[in-house]
Amino acid sequence: MNEHDSERIAGLLDADGLEAAESIDDADVVVLNTCCIRENADNKLYGHLGHLKSVKDRRPELQIAIAGCLAQKDRDLIRERAPQVDVVFGTHNVHRAAELLQEARTGGPVVEILEGAVAEDAEAFPSALPVRREVAHAAWVTIQIGCDNNCAFCIVPAVRGAEMSRPFADVVAEVTELVADGVTEVTLLGQNVNSYGRDLTTRLRGDVPVAADRDLAGGRWVDDQRRRPRALFADLLREVGAVPGLRRVRYTSPHPKDFRADVAVAMAETETVCEHLHLPLQSGSDRILAAMHRGYTAERYLERLAEARTTIEDLAVTTDIIVGFPGETDDDFERTLEVAAEAGYDSAYTFIYSPRPGTEAAARTDSFVDPDAAGDRYERLRAVIDRSTRIRHEARIGRVETATVEGPSRRDPALFTARTRQNKMIHVPSPEHPKVGSLVDVRVVRAGTHSLRGELVEVVADAPRRRRRIPVVAV
């Protein structure tokens, strides 16, 4: 989500006439886009700001801006601790980046934080803004911002605000536009994608619905009396997946409490939707899941996972797990190990719990887990995850997979790196690398914990041509 915001900020500054600099020493403007969901964000920020201060002492014209959710949360503290900062803006006014820098140039430091997004404001969704993408063939598309859940460990609802869905037609239009621009793969983004559209329906029920509101919520489904009067995430997957020229659709994240069969069926029936499900478990202990307010039990989670695997052939499953949540006992942790082993993940993001000020769990200081015990649990969990990753990867040896070329391998430029439908990186030796964005068939010959090794069978589809924009000048 934050990376996507960074691309948007870069896109807005491009559109304002700035160019990407090679290094900080060449830059006129530096934007630090922060994320307080991860640990240590503030230490990292003040570390960077210390370095930038010495650059600004030498070149006072350098503008420094802080964006993102840490800026949203610590607005005043940042200006107090780092007076060298010119602009502080939050998660709801990314679209104002260029204007705020301009204002600061003439009027001095600016802090502008909006407390929430405005439903009617298309710019509330980062995808509605210009973008500078890191790769030409793949793009993120925001379908929803904010979150209406209240997981006890999580700061997202406080810093990103209430859940707001992007109008159905806008999402489909953006994907169509991206494909015309040479994009072949999109990843739909939201904190709880399964509840996509819920707020649009609430708006429909609020007043006498007008035609524009019906369009907003996906008109064709709203008028269908046989089912719930709104477009569901499954409908969005099917519609986006059918955009001509699009090769692959991914999404993140579904919430286990809301993940229903219709999404699994849409995934199975939509050729372009990849066989990869990122289903965050967080803990395998029902006691801890309840304390986290996650809304499911381990058994329910495993049932939903089993249903998804039955519906979607060759499904890769990844997850997020936190160890050391306040009050987690050895017994609770053993449940997490059991559930992780039973789920047989392809990979997992694993975290040691760290308190986010202002969240419910951060106040439970008397039940914080001893850091050494949490560290030890983390290592034991990693061993279980790495084991299942290896088993899943080894099972792919000998198969031919269709993968999208991402470019030369970072470690060894004699290899190119490609991404399979199951979201696995495969490194392939080749004297002449296929173009970035092309589809290749590769045979898996070796399996590691983080990636696969393959050999090239054939190039099955070239990278698409990018649309060339011809500037129109008034004469």
Ligand code: SAM
């Ligand atoms: N919306 C997603 C969901 O419901 O699972 C999660 C999004 S959250 C931004 C990404 C991950 O960061 C979470 O799944 C969780 O595992 C981890 N995380 C969030 N807050 C954390 C905290 N206080 N300590 C450790 N890990 C945390």
Ligand code: SF4
């Ligand atoms: Fe955070 Fe929970 Fe919302 Fe995910 S669902 S963003 S973990 S509050």
